[in-house]
Amino acid sequence: MRQWGVPSHHRLKHRVQFYETDAAGIVHFSWFYRYMEEAEHALWRKVGLSISPRDAKIGFPRVSATFDFHHPLHFEDEFEITITVVKITTKTIQYKTVITCKQSDIATGSMIVACVSKTPGQPMKSITIPREIADRFQPSD
Amino acid sequence: MRQWGVPSHHRLKHRVQFYETDAAGIVHFSWFYRYMEEAEHALWRKVGLSISPRDAKIGFPRVSATFDFHHPLHFEDEFEITITVVKITTKTIQYKTVITCKQSDIATGSMIVACVSKTPGQPMKSITIPREIADRFQPSD
Amino acid sequence: MRQWGVPSHHRLKHRVQFYETDAAGIVHFSWFYRYMEEAEHALWRKVGLSISPRDAKIGFPRVSATFDFHHPLHFEDEFEITITVVKITTKTIQYKTVITCKQSDIATGSMIVACVSKTPGQPMKSITIPREIADRFQPSD
Amino acid sequence: MRQWGVPSHHRLKHRVQFYETDAAGIVHFSWFYRYMEEAEHALWRKVGLSISPRDAKIGFPRVSATFDFHHPLHFEDEFEITITVVKITTKTIQYKTVITCKQSDIATGSMIVACVSKTPGQPMKSITIPREIADRFQPSD
Numbered sequence: 001m002r003q004w005g006v007p008s009h010h011r012l013k014h015r016v017q018f019y020e021t022d023a024a025g026i027v028h029f030s031w032f033y034r035y036m037e038e039a040e041h042a043l044w045r046k047v048g049l050s051i052s053p054r055d056a057k058i059g060f061p062r063v064s065a066t067f068d069f070h071h072p073l074h075f076e077d078e079f080e081i082t083i084t085v086v087k088i089t090t091k092t093i094q095y096k097t098v099i100t101c102k103q104s105d106i107a108t109g110s111m112i113v114a115c116v117s118k119t120p121g122q123p124m125k126s127i128t129i130p131r132e133i134a135d136r137f138q139p140s141d
Numbered sequence: 142m143r144q145w146g147v148p149s150h151h152r153l154k155h156r157v158q159f160y161e162t163d164a165a166g167i168v169h170f171s172w173f174y175r176y177m178e179e180a181e182h183a184l185w186r187k188v189g190l191s192i193s194p195r196d197a198k199i200g201f202p203r204v205s206a207t208f209d210f211h212h213p214l215h216f217e218d219e220f221e222i223t224i225t226v227v228k229i230t231t232k233t234i235q236y237k238t239v240i241t242c243k244q245s246d247i248a249t250g251s252m253i254v255a256c257v258s259k260t261p262g263q264p265m266k267s268i269t270i271p272r273e274i275a276d277r278f279q280p281s282d
Numbered sequence: 283m284r285q286w287g288v289p290s291h292h293r294l295k296h297r298v299q300f301y302e303t304d305a306a307g308i309v310h311f312s313w314f315y316r317y318m319e320e321a322e323h324a325l326w327r328k329v330g331l332s333i334s335p336r337d338a339k340i341g342f343p344r345v346s347a348t349f350d351f352h353h354p355l356h357f358e359d360e361f362e363i364t365i366t367v368v369k370i371t372t373k374t375i376q377y378k379t380v381i382t383c384k385q386s387d388i389a390t391g392s393m394i395v396a397c398v399s400k401t402p403g404q405p406m407k408s409i410t411i412p413r414e415i416a417d418r419f420q421p422s423d
Numbered sequence: 424m425r426q427w428g429v430p431s432h433h434r435l436k437h438r439v440q441f442y443e444t445d446a447a448g449i450v451h452f453s454w455f456y457r458y459m460e461e462a463e464h465a466l467w468r469k470v471g472l473s474i475s476p477r478d479a480k481i482g483f484p485r486v487s488a489t490f491d492f493h494h495p496l497h498f499e500d501e502f503e504i505t506i507t508v509v510k511i512t513t514k515t516i517q518y519k520t521v522i523t524c525k526q527s528d529i530a531t532g533s534m535i536v537a538c539v540s541k542t543p544g545q546p547m548k549s550i551t552i553p554r555e556i557a558d559r560f561q562p563s564d
Contacts, residue, residue: 029178063209076332159475160460311484347490
């Protein structure tokens with residue numbers, strides 16, 4: 001039975017670090033994918049889970065990730081990352097992300113992750129998301 | 142007049158570095174966007190250009206970037222990144238990228254970059270790609 | 283006149299992000315240098331400064347940086363970075379850093395940065411640290 | 424019996440990637456430690472070893488790493504990294520590194536790594552370097 005009312009989204013603040021900037025004077029675009037994942041992992045912690053506990057037998061590799069970039073971020077900018085679970089299928093979780101800074105839309109992203117089993121020496125294999133994990137999230141738009 | 146026959150794609154080899162892996166034992170997905178850009182810049186050099194010469198008055202920030210991930214890469218894997226210019230509009234360049242390792246499809250990506258003017262102290266502003274740049278590339282599928 | 287009592291050190295918390303780990307399952311050592319710099323910049327903000335304001339005419343490149351590593355950090359570990367200004371000379375600032383996690387010493391580092399003038403098209407040149415900057419810090423052991 | 428004449432150093436070329444630069448327009452200092460490690464791993468491959476084979480029971484975490492920075496590197500600079508094994512003790516390997524660009528000394532570094540055993544669920548434990556590894560390297564100054 002799904003637990004209605006459990007959180008489906010999370011917002012966290014981040015300040016641009018110098019090592020995240022590039023010679024164009026702005027955050028290198030590769031960092032946005034890391035910000036999205038950082039918010040995802042914080043969301044998992046909020047519902048009482050770690051996405052990668054030590055010696056875990058399952059994992060959640062990324063199937064796809066995309067970003068549209070609207071405005072740049074600069075050194076020491078404080079911005080917000082909001083991540084939302086938009087869909088859960090038997091084997092995947094889909095997220096969308098909005099990054100904002102001072103009421104300005106900076107970037108919008110989305111990501112799909114799949115549940116896999118990890119056996120040493122063998123390729124990862126797609127499996128059904130365990131119910132005790134899927135039940136922690138309540139998809140929304 | 143467009144110079145027919147100029148290269149529209151580039152292939153380069155890369156070996157997975159240890160700092161590109163994560164605790165799941167595979168290349169962290171954020172690196173694929175860097176690989177795609179690395180191939181883009183190599184393509185520009187191949188046609189005689191730098192995408193970011195020092196004190197340049199124009200730049201090419203990313204408008205969007207996406208990747209679908211099919212198989213993981215591991216430490217010391219040697220793989221190939223192929224980038225192709227698929228479309229050039231007045232103000233943007235569109236690329237697609239295929240990453241392969243030992244005949245296996247690892248990931249497929251795409252990226253759109255826009256031409257902007259850079260004036261110190263002012264926001265970047267979208268402009269028409271200079272003809273001497275656009276003419277160096279021949280889009281293909 | 284030096285302002286006695288101004289802060290000479292700063293402590294900040296950081297949680298290990300997944301992209302900071304490597305295939306050995308621990309934080310890649312290159313990140314510790316970034317943590318040290320992150321704490322340095324937070325210290326500067328605490329005394330009312332940005333180490334790299336936009337269009338700045340001076341900068342503070344690193345002259346040397348070292349770390350001794352005692353224990354590893356793992357995904358989601360919460361740890362503390364303490365940075366202290368240990369010496370200010372006419373042209374340099376020297377820091378030491380201690381990284382701890384759950385009362386355990388993780389790593390100890392040190393760093394020297396120099397003040398330089400930045401003129402477009404010319405090499406960086408070592409200069410005297412402006413008094414309004416040097417006066418904000420009070421070295422201690 | 425030590426195999427005299429085996430290589431004790433390695434030189435490799437690297438071109439500065441855009442994602443390695445920061446808002447000061449130069450390579451962020453944290454990258455030099457990665458360059459040093461990249462050269463170390465290439466040296467190991469040259470003598471027929473991987474420093475981190477899959478499912479390895481031993482590993483070589485870093486004990487300390489230091490760099491002195493002399494001149495900056497910029498986007499697309501081609502430079503050389505030379506790494507030399509300067510000492511092997513029962514449990515550690517010590518390297519020095521020189522980074523040069525167009526006959527200019529860019530940076531000099533050093534690093535000590537230790538051999539450890541890795542047992543799942545237990546802390547890493549310092550052990551004697553296996554003879555088949557130690558014998559592959561011939562320290563020099």
